[in-house]
Amino acid sequence: MVGLATPRPAESGLVAVAYSGGRDSTALLHATALQAKSLNEAGANVQVLALHVHHGLSAYADDWLKACQQQCESWSAAGLPVRFLSTKLADSPTAAQSIEAWAREQRYAALTAMAKQAGADLVLLAHHQRDQAETLLLQALRGAGVAGLAAMPSQQWRDGICWARPWLNRPREAIESYVLAHGLAHLEDDSNSDPRFARNRLRLSVWPALAQAFPQAQTSLAQAATWAQQALALQQEIASADLVALASLASETGLAVEGLLALSPARASNALRAWLAAQLGRPAAASLVQRLMLELPESSTGTWHCGDGELRLYRGSLQWLAKADTDLSFDRILQPKAIDLSRVGVHPAPEWGGAWLVERVGSGGIELSQLTQLTQRARSGGEQFQLKPKGVLRSLKKVYQEQAVPAWCRRGPLLFLGEVLLFVPGLGLNARYRAADGLPQVSLAWRVDPG
Numbered sequence: 001m002v003g004l005a006t007p008r009p010a011e012s013g014l015v016a017v018a019y020s021g022g023r024d025s026t027a028l029l030h031a032t033a034l035q036a037k038s039l040n041e042a043g044a045n046v047q048v049l050a051l052h053v054h055h056g057l058s059a060y061a062d063d064w065l066k067a068c069q070q071q072c073e074s075w076s077a078a079g080l081p082v083r084f085l086s087t088k089l090a091d092s093p094t095a096a097q098s099i100e101a102w103a104r105e106q107r108y109a110a111l112t113a114m115a116k117q118a119g120a121d122l123v124l125l126a127h128h129q130r131d132q133a134e135t136l137l138l139q140a141l142r143g144a145g146v147a148g149l150a151a152m153p154s155q156q157w158r159d160g161i162c163w164a165r166p167w168l169n170r171p172r173e174a175i176e177s178y179v180l181a182h183g184l185a186h187l188e189d190d191s192n193s194d195p196r197f198a199r200n201r202l203r204l205s206v207w208p209a210l211a212q213a214f215p216q217a218q219t220s221l222a223q224a225a226t227w228a229q230q231a232l233a234l235q236q237e238i239a240s241a242d243l244v245a246l247a248s249l250a251s252e253t254g255l256a257v258e259g260l261l262a263l264s265p266a267r268a269s270n271a272l273r274a275w276l277a278a279q280l281g282r283p284a285a286a287s288l289v290q291r292l293m294l295e296l297p298e299s300s301t302g303t304w305h306c307g308d309g310e311l312r313l314y315r316g317s318l319q320w321l322a323k324a325d326t327d328l329s330f331d332r333i334l335q336p337k338a339i340d341l342s343r344v345g346v347h348p349a350p351e352w353g354g355a356w357l358v359e360r361v362g363s364g365g366i367e368l369s370q371l372t373q374l375t376q377r378a379r380s381g382g383e384q385f386q387l388k389p390k391g392v393l394r395s396l397k398k399v400y401q402e403q404a405v406p407a408w409c410r411r412g413p414l415l416f417l418g419e420v421l422l423f424v425p426g427l428g429l430n431a432r433y434r435a436a437d438g439l440p441q442v443s444l445a446w447r448v449d450p451g
């Protein structure tokens with residue numbers, strides 16, 4: 001069958017095809033190589049890379065790799081511009097991991113590495129319309145939202161590679177006809193009949209009945225995924241616009257909760273989901289979004305466990321802190337320790353997860369001679385501190401509140417000169433100890449070790 005168009009080759013002249021050896025990717029590899037050959041005959045220089053991943057999950061995986069390699073060699077000998085590359089995965093899934101999810105993730109990483117090493121930035125995948133329809137159904141059966149129902153995009157840039165599914169709108173039957181017309185041999189994956197996998201259960205038990213009752217099911221369900229893709233794009237555009245407005249009201253990385261809750265509920269949870277995804281680097285659990293939408297209107301402060309860290313609400317701003325930050329909690333008790341900071345440079349304090357920084361400055365600093373006999377210790381309550389030169393000694397707690405220093409930013413040890421509180425991370429130097437302008441002086445700072 002003719003007309004199974006593949007995308008134009010990338011700038012590099014290299015087109016990679018993810019080639020499992022199954023029917024669909026065999027057909028796609030063949031069609032791509034045929035098209036490359038005809039382009040080359042017209043003066044182009046296109047090479048097709050067949051990228052095969054050996055998952056190590058099947059007893060037949062070695063045989064499949066060999067068969068795929070031989071197929072490519074025989075096409076190459078027949079004049080098709082195809083080169084075979086493969087990767088054998090070294091790991092295997094743990095008992096807690098879904099085999100399907102593990103294989104997808106590892107396959108993606110291996111395909112990315114092979115494409116990059118070869119210099120290709122276009123990788124073709126052989127998904128077709130029926131795969132798209134199945135994906136939409138599987139997502140719906142999991143109770144997915146719009147992002148899940150959008151199923152697979154026909155093209156997507158990820159990790160510097162364009163992943164394209166040129167046959168996403170082609171019915172599976174068209175590919176079957178292509179395979180027959182060209183007499184292509186392909187592999188049958190024994191795991192395709194394993195009912196432990198949801199997709200196999202759908203394919204084997206549900207699809208035949210569905211297609212009989214609704215002959216248009218493949219086309220209609222794939223079309224529904226296209227509408228969901230449009231809805232998703234719209235949601236993302238609205239969230240981006242809302243987050244710009246909400247960030248400008250809050251601190252650099254925080255989310256302004258009052259502004260968020262002033263939006264309609266649907267728009268607020270849409271913005272919250274987008275903000276959480278940006279903080280976590282992946283979608284947040286729906287249960288967390290629901291809980292926050294219920295609890296934020298009732299809270300002025302609060303902490304919610306989330307991913308590898310915590311969400312904290314303080315002074316109307318929601319912040320996400322990675323675990324590395326929350327571990328250094330402000331209230332940890334450490335023994336007081338004598339410390340000499342009368343030398344310019346970095347003075348590590350590993351027990352506190354950070355270091356003191358002493359640097360020469362022209363004004364606003366302290367004389368070095370004041371820093372020889374200091375004590376570094378935890379907050380114990382009742383400390384007094386003077387922030388402003390013309391101010392008075394005030395309770396440290398009050399100063400923290402006035403300056404809106406969130407609890408988790410009150411980290412690091414306090415520095416004492418005798419019984420006087422000399423320096424507070426997050427606030428700075430006791431104003432009474434500022435050196436007069438013109439005198440040699442240094443600044444003090446507390447830096448938390450990154451990560």
Ligand SMILES: Nc1ncnc2c1ncn2[C@@H]1O[C@H](COP(=O)(O)OP(=O)(O)OP(=O)(O)O)[C@@H](O)[C@H]1O
Nearest residue numbers: 018019020022023024025026051052053125126127
């Ligand atoms: N082991 C693999 N090595 C390289 N690419 C793969 C591999 N497994 C899957 N792919 C790519 O991902 C697409 C979708 O995977 P899926 O598991 O649905 O396909 P398949 O049943 O293994 O084979 P096919 O789609 O070729 O019939 C494949 O069409 C192929 O492009």
